[in-house]
Amino acid sequence: MGRALAEAGWRGHKQKGTAAPNGYGLYDMAGNLWEWCEDVYVDSYEGTPTDGSAQTSGGSYRVNRGGCWLSSAEVARSAFRYGNRPSLTFSSRGFRVCLGRSR
Numbered sequence: 258m259g260r261a262l263a264e265a266g267w268r269g270h271k272q273k274g275t276a277a278p279n280g281y282g283l284y285d286m287a288g289n290l291w292e293w294c295e296d297v298y299v300d301s302y303e304g305t306p307t308d309g310s311a312q313t314s315g316g317s318y319r320v321n322r323g324g325c326w327l328s329s330a331e332v333a334r335s336a337f338r339y340g341n342r343p344s345l346t347f348s349s350r351g352f353r354v355c356l357g358r359s360r
């Protein structure tokens with residue numbers, strides 16, 4: 258396991274909010290589970306949406322981001338991504354559930 262992850266408190270699968278927050282004060286943004294994303298995996302960002310919407314065409318693999326508790330520090334970051342078959346299941350993969358703020 259990478260030293261940075263160990264220093265943040267990652268030493269195996271954790272309950273949410275038990276590792277140190279990132280520089281923005283957000284918890285559990287990377288390193289707990291690989292995050293399945295709605296985006297279809299493509300080799301380049303060229304021609305993909307720039308408005309924050311998902312890339313939904315151009316391939317059959319889905320994006321995984323963020324690394325997991327077994328990952329090295331080099332891949333345990335949200336900028337790291339790779340593609341995998343949607344039917345592939347591992348205990349190191351999951352979804353991020355987000356709730357929007359009420360206005």
